[in-house]
Amino acid sequence: MAKNKVKISERRKFFTDIAHHVGLGTMGVLLWAGYTQKAKSSPLTLRPPAAIDEKDFLKTCIKCGLCAEACVNRPQNFDKEGRKKPGTIKMAKAQDDVTIGTPFFKPRDVPCYMCEDIPCVPVCPTGALDINKVTNPKTKELDIRLMDMGVAIVDVHSCIAFWGLQCDACYRACPLLDEAIKLVYNRNDRTGKHAFLEPKVDPDVCTGCGLCEKACVTEKPAIFVLPRDVAQGKVGDHYVRGWDKADQQRVGNRKETEIKTKDERSKQAPADYLNKGLEY
Ligand code: SF4
Ligand code: SF4
Numbered sequence: 578m579a580k581n582k583v584k585i586s587e588r589r590k591f592f593t594d595i596a597h598h599v600g601l602g603t604m605g606v607l608l609w610a611g612y613t614q615k616a617k618s619s620p621l622t623l624r625p626p627a628a629i630d631e632k633d634f635l636k637t638c639i640k641c642g643l644c645a646e647a648c649v650n651r652p653q654n655f656d657k658e659g660r661k662k663p664g665t666i667k668m669a670k671a672q673d674d675v676t677i678g679t680p681f682f683k684p685r686d687v688p689c690y691m692c693e694d695i696p697c698v699p700v701c702p703t704g705a706l707d708i709n710k711v712t713n714p715k716t717k718e719l720d721i722r723l724m725d726m727g728v729a730i731v732d733v734h735s736c737i738a739f740w741g742l743q744c745d746a747c748y749r750a751c752p753l754l755d756e757a758i759k760l761v762y763n764r765n766d767r768t769g770k771h772a773f774l775e776p777k778v779d780p781d782v783c784t785g786c787g788l789c790e791k792a793c794v795t796e797k798p799a800i801f802v803l804p805r806d807v808a809q810g811k812v813g814d815h816y817v818r819g820w821d822k823a824d825q826q827r828v829g830n831r832k833e834t835e836i837k838t839k840d841e842r843s844k845q846a847p848a849d850y851l852n853k854g855l856e857y
Pocket of ligand 2 (some may be wrong): 637638640641642643644645680681700701702703704706766838
């Protein structure tokens with residue numbers, strides 16, 4: 578009888594242990610799922626120069642860190658005493674809101690200095706950073722101006738230049754001086770005497786290096802870089818800039834079958850479909 582009791586309690590312990598471990602395992606899986614979910618990149622993540630499209634980037638980058646290493650070890654990144662400064666590119670850790678292990682940068686911490694030789698790109702062994710994106714097709718040379726990490730946006734409500742105060746910190750910090758950011762004069766109707774000198778970003782020239790964001794004097798930067806697809810809208814193919822030859826050619830080059838100007842609604846008289854559903 579006592580022997581039997583021992584057997585039962587052993588068996589119970591065995592099953593309790595299993596349940597305990599299964600419970601812990603399940604909890605672990607749940608925690609891990611939550612962790613990986615959290616570790617997914619925010620859509621605001623800025624990638625190193627020449628990064629391919631984000632979806633493909635995540636499939637292609639093997640998280641080797643060679644880009645970050647090349648960035649932190651570039652000769653300009655050492656101070657006069659030979660001490661290494663923090664690099665632009667970081668490899669994401671769990672707390673970063675970026676897919677763990679992938680490279681990213683935060684301009685307010687360390688912007689990209691637009692190195693002419695772009696050392697972070699050619700070292701990438703997988704093409705996640707695509708050298709072709711920063712190679713001039715005619716000269717076959719690296720061209721830093723072809724970099725496209727994002728685009729700078731100005732919050733006109735917190736930019737003090739729009740208050741009428743004199744500030745051109747972002748304009749001066751921009752490596753593409755007077756091209757990517759221009760200062761636009763506007764009359765200050767409040768004082769009647771002064772002019773606003775407002776920074777205006779040209780999105781076709783801006784590379785998203787973030788030197789402006791770093792230089793901005795406001796507590797939270799009034800100019801900041803966002804990934805281009807987050808920052809910009811899309812007009813759609815059916816709008817054409819009549820004054821732009823290239824845009825006109827774009828439409829002219831389209832095949833007849835691609836141009837759809839008629840749909841079901843356009844078969845009806847406008848007064849009919851506009852008044853549809855109205856009772857008199
Ligand atoms: S181009 Fe920018 S990201 Fe690349 S090495 Fe230079 S500072 Fe770093
Ligand atoms: S070098 Fe290329 S593959 Fe390696 S971490 Fe950087 S982007 Fe990813």
